[in-house]
Amino acid sequence: MSDRRSSSYALAYWALRALPHLLLLLALLPVWELAVSTGFITSILVPPPSEIIASIWELYVLDGTIYPHFLITLTETVAGFAIGAAVAITLAVCSALSETFKRYVSPYAIVLNVTPGIALTPVVIAWFGYGMGSKVALAAIISFFPIFVNALTGLLQVDRDSEEMFRSLGASDRQAFLKLRVPASLPLVFAGLKIGLTTALIGAVVAEFAQATAGVGVLMNRFSFQLDMGSSIATLLSMTLIGLLLFYAMEFLDDRVVFWRREGRRSVVSRARARRWAAKFGGHESPETEAASSK
Incomplete structure (x- = not known):
């Protein structure tokens, strides 16, 4: 569940970063279209x-x-x-x-x-x-x-x-x-x-x-x-x-x-390894996970 949540946060982060660029492009397209239709820009060079x-x-x-x-x-x-x-x-x-x-x-x-x-x-x-x-x-x-x-x-x-x-x-x-x-x-x-x-x-x-x-x-x-x-x-x-x-x-x-x-990816891999360790050794955490949880 936590891995899925981390992926959702990552997608939301990249979507927010892409939003300003998308809005700028949407604002530029009508200006571009108008410039060509009025002859300000030659359509043979720039369609x-x-x-x-x-x-x-x-x-x-x-x-x-x-x-x-x-x-x-x-x-x-x-x-x-x-x-x-x-x-x-x-x-x-x-x-x-x-x-x-x-x-x-x-x-x-x-x-x-x-x-x-x-x-x-x-x-x-x-x-x-x-x-x-x-x-x-x-x-x-x-x-x-x-x-x-x-x-x-x-x-x-x-x-x-x-x-x-x-x-x-x-x-x-x-x-x-x-x-x-x-x-x-x-x-x-x-x-x-x-x-x-x-x-x-x-x-x-x-x-x-x-x-x-x-x-x-x-x-x-x-x-x-x-x-x-x-x-x-x-x-x-x-x-x-x-x-x-x-x-x-x-x-x-x-x-x-x-x-x-990357901190987020490092945490995901650490938790995945901890789960594999617990499954292999009967629910006991790995020494690295125990040390991390004790801090």
Whole structure:
């Protein structure tokens, strides 16, 4: 019951935070519509909200044109992000464990980062072809660096007092790495994953702009060439929707994994563990719960 109440409070909190932005948008839309209808803003450049809403209705409800393109771009982004994150975290772990490995890998990672992703697009397409492979590859390349840097920084930032305590208790290098350095690095790792996930979307869409037969980027190019700006902006909002879905999915995972950073989530996990402990040991509380209740 208390967990459900905490979730209700969280939803109410986010609803209250979103309310001012929603009210501002509702106040802006009539002004925008009036500015276009009176000719103050050229409709060819900026379509009225009514046209954008009609295009959204057509793309999502009447024709359903957006769904296959939406799914293709989402698949390219997630696949590229998964590959980039796997490579980045693996190299970050190896660099954290070996100074020699770090000295040889870091310069190449920096060179890859300072090279503009859009400049790599023709080369990536030449290597991987015009299909989904080139989009996944570019998404992986662009998402690699922020994940690598954040993961490596988190693994190298170790609290010396905690490390000395681990050593005094007889912890091995492996135990100190897995039980101390990895958990301590998770906040920075997830920060890098959030950035990498959004940059993976940029890489996939840029590759679609360059050469593709399907995807949200292709659909937006098509509408732009037809000067159908209402549908073009509706497609752009679909890209935003993909980014929001991916970002908040990673935010949800961050909230579940790195739960100790948030007081409310830490309390929920603590109560859940206390219930499991009580069920396992016949109603007796865990030592941590007893200590917390005695304070």
